[in-house]
Amino acid sequence: MSDEDKxxxxxxIELDEETGAPGPGEVxxxxxLPGARPEGRAMQTVATLAGRPRSRLARWFWxxxxxxxxAFISIAAWQAVMGLIATYPLLGYSMxxxxxxxxxxxLLIVIKELAAFSRLSRMDRLHAEAEAVLAEGDLKRAxxxxxxxxxxxxxxxxLKWGLERFRDRSGEQFDAEALVGLAEAELxxxxxxxxxxxxxxxxxxxxxxxxxxxxxxxDVVAALTSNLRMIRRIAEIYGGRSGTLGSWRLTRAVMTHLxxxxxxxxxxxxxxxVLGGTLLARLSRRFGEGVVNGALTARVGVAAMEVCRPLPxxxxxxxxxxxIIKRALTGLFGDKEG
Numbered sequence: 001m002s003d004e005d006k007x008x009x010x011x012x013i014e015l016d017e018e019t020g021a022p023g024p025g026e027v028x029x030x031x032x033l034p035g036a037r038p039e040g041r042a043m044q045t046v047a048t049l050a051g052r053p054r055s056r057l058a059r060w061f062w063x064x065x066x067x068x069x070x071a072f073i074s075i076a077a078w079q080a081v082m083g084l085i086a087t088y089p090l091l092g093y094s095m096x097x098x099x100x101x102x103x104x105x106x107l108l109i110v111i112k113e114l115a116a117f118s119r120l121s122r123m124d125r126l127h128a129e130a131e132a133v134l135a136e137g138d139l140k141r142a143x144x145x146x147x148x149x150x151x152x153x154x155x156x157x158x159l160k161w162g163l164e165r166f167r168d169r170s171g172e173q174f175d176a177e178a179l180v181g182l183a184e185a186e187l188x189x190x191x192x193x194x195x196x197x198x199x200x201x202x203x204x205x206x207x208x209x210x211x212x213x214x215x216x217x218x219d220v221v222a223a224l225t226s227n228l229r230m231i232r233r234i235a236e237i238y239g240g241r242s243g244t245l246g247s248w249r250l251t252r253a254v255m256t257h258l259x260x261x262x263x264x265x266x267x268x269x270x271x272x273x274v275l276g277g278t279l280l281a282r283l284s285r286r287f288g289e290g291v292v293n294g295a296l297t298a299r300v301g302v303a304a305m306e307v308c309r310p311l312p313x314x315x316x317x318x319x320x321x322x323x324i325i326k327r328a329l330t331g332l333f334g335d336k337e338g
Contacts, residue, residue: 077099080095081095081096081099113244113245113246116241116245116246117245117246117249119239119240119241119246120235120240120246120249120250122152122240123235123238123239123240123308123309123310126145126148126149126152126310126311127309127310127311127312129141129145130145130180130310130311130312131312133145133176133180134176134177134180134312136176137175137176137177138176139174139175139176139179141176142176142179142180143170143179145180146166146170146179146180146183149183149187149310149311150163150166150167150183150187152239152310153187153239156239158190159187159190159191162186162187162189162190163186163187165186166182166183166186166187169182169186170182170183180311180314181314183311184311184314184317188238188309188310188311191237191238192305192317192319194237195234195237195238195301195304195305195308196301196305196319196324198230198233198234198237198301199230199234199297199298199301199302199304199305199319199324199328200298200324200327200328201230201328202226202227202229202230202297202301203294203295203297203298203301203324203325203328203329204294204328204329205222205226206219206222206223206226206227206290206293206294206297207290207291207293207294207297207328207329208290209222209223209226209290210222210223210289210290210293210294211287211289211290211291212290219289219293223293223297226297227251227297227300228247228248228251230297230300230301230304231247231250231251231254231300231301231304231308232247232250234301234304234305234308235247235250235304235308237308238305238308238309238310239310240308250304250307250308253307254300254303254304254307255300291329294325294328294329295321295325295329298321298324298325298328299321301324302318302319302321302324305319306318
């Protein structure tokens, strides 16, 4: 064989096995980068923004700014209408009618918002009264409380059977705690189930958007809108239908409570167990962020149930955050268990 044929043949490189060089299977894994653990930044941002305390100076600023803007708009509209009436009477009177209709609609919106605040205040009063009744064990006050509760839910078709059962059995209860517990079991159990479904749907939506949509701030917007919608629906389920301002006030109350108690942190076993049990969450940071944001949304939902509920949760009736997370996220990023 010529030297040219040898050069065209394969080149063999002999490895010295005695050097002790590690093979590909023996190389240690690449360490995780600092901060690579999913933290649910979207939900933490939403909670921080919604739960941020408002400055009294800022409230005065926006109130005065709104009053000035409204005054200038009113004066400009008045001068424009007067000018039209003087120049073109028919057009001027038509504009006047439109302005009057607009003012009437604004007044109706204000009345609706005030009614929403009144409903929320009513639920707050029932909740506070229930806590006092349970603390004192006053049977007379407990019967008065349950009478208000049955009046509140008298027109709900889905609670008709529960109302009948409660009326039939309430006379057999001679203990305040037992009477309130019966009302909770017969009247609030179906509402709790509906509220849990809303929480699961919101957690699933936030997790999916965070994991799938790579756009900047899309997860924050999705988390904010989903949580606002969820809190509003939970309030409607329990009978405290809220308007636009009422929903924002309710959201601020829930988020402030969560921030104050540190419930938006990720360093506990509940979220860690869910995150560790999802294969794609371990493989992809985006999926991990989705799981954590969904878990924090579930926490917000449970807190909203506590705030909107007319009665405090009895022993063993408070929904498990871990259970809500598992039902909401099982099958979303992987195969369903069992």
